[in-house]
Amino acid sequence: MSFPSFYDPKQVGKLYVPNTSAAMQAGNAIGVRASSEDTTRTVLLLIDEQVDFIHEDGALSVPGAVDDTRRIIEWIFSNLDGITDIVASLDSHVPIQIFSPAWWVDADGNHPSPYTVVTSEEVHQGKWQPLYEVDWSKEYVERLEENAKKQLMIWPYHTLIGTPGHTITPALYEAIVYHSAARQSQPNMVIKGTIPKTEHYSIFEPEVKSDDLQGGGLNRDLLEDLASYDRIYVTGQAKSHCVLESVTSMMRYFEDRPEVIQKIHLIEDATSSVVSPGIDFEALAVEAYDQFAEHGLQRTKTSQPV
Structure with missing residues (x-):
């Protein structure tokens, strides 16, 4: 399949100013139906696809993330008319937080x-x-x-608001706005992680809740919005942390609604685990996903169409 002319796979994982205008113009010109006309509604949930996690010189670089990102970008291009909406989270921190x-x-x-x-x-x-x-x-x-x-x-300083590391990696951002223009679908950018006194791996809830603070509790509105779709595709960085905790939140919240869990598809070849001395995060993640699969979680790869 041919990809949009603005896309250069060699630029994935590189820091540059996204060519939003070119991506929007290309999307406007492609001539696919508007997302509002979809009879089967599919959402792609992209978790923390940011420079600090994906780029090799990122503050908390995840090994394999550049190739993961290239695959998900090309999957978006290949399945453009099958993806109704895109939701993308941004891990968003300030310098002094409890895990810094x-x-x-x-x-x-x-x-x-x-x-x-x-x-x-x-x-x-x-x-x-x-x-x-x-x-x-x-x-x-x-x-x-x-x-x-x-x-x-304790983590390295990462995805600090106002730094290049906080931004969605440019090549993927271009793919998101290309989809937005082509399908007339506004991307939903979800900010999480700004509360200094708690960790916030899951995009739906912090590790320890502070219900008195904005964003300090369970984001039921987002969970229910996702549940309204016929298919939910999930991927991002890192497989062992923010993706895993987000899937865990979904599995727990929809525990009594197996019909929703059956909709959730983890795109396994577009996500990788954090590597840290002394802890096999990949093995822990695989064990957790295996257990979720026993309860209805679907697993797929970018080689499979929507």
């Missing part, structure tokens, strides 16, 4: 290195001390371990 090195110090005033695990026991023993929201921070690590069955991971 700046939040914590040891007894000597040193900040933790990225990929340090901070446990509730270490916090109570004083190995790690919060500089911000002291009482909440102690409560947070406890609730994270008790309720989410996780420990706090």
Whole structure:
């Protein structure tokens, strides 16, 4: 299949100013039906397809993400008339958040290195001390371990609002606006991760909820909007974290609605796992997706049409 003239597969994973005008003009000229005319409605959920995760020099680069992105771009082009709408999330952070090195110090005033695990026991023993929201921070690590069955991971500074790393990778952004023009469909950009005192892997909910804060609870409106489609395709970065937690939220929320779970298709060859010393995130992710598949999650690849 031929792709739009503005698309250069060699530019995937490169940082440049997207040629939005060319992509929109190409989309307007292609002559496919408007998304409002679809009798079978399909949504593509793109999770955190951002420079810092995808580009090889990104702050939290995911190995394999450039090839993943090339595949999903070409899948969008190949299935243009089968994708009704696109929803894209953006992991959106500020410098001082509970999972960043700046939040914590040891007894000597040193900040933790990225990929340090901070446990509730270490916090109570004083190995790690919060500089911000002291009482909440102690409560947070406890609730994270008790309720989410996780420990706090310190991450490199990434997807900081206002930096190039926060943007959707340019080649994919062009594909999104090309689809928007061709199908007369406004993309839905979902911002998550701005609350300093909690992690926010899932696009639907933070790790520890703060219902008194905007975005601090479960995004039921987005979940129900997705449920209104006939097919839900999901992919993005990273397979082991934000994609996995987003799928987990969907599986949990729709637990009593198997007809919705049957609609969810994970595009497996367009997502990859974080690589970190000492933790096999890929194995953990595969185990979780295998369990979800037993409860109705569909798995597909970009070689398969909508």
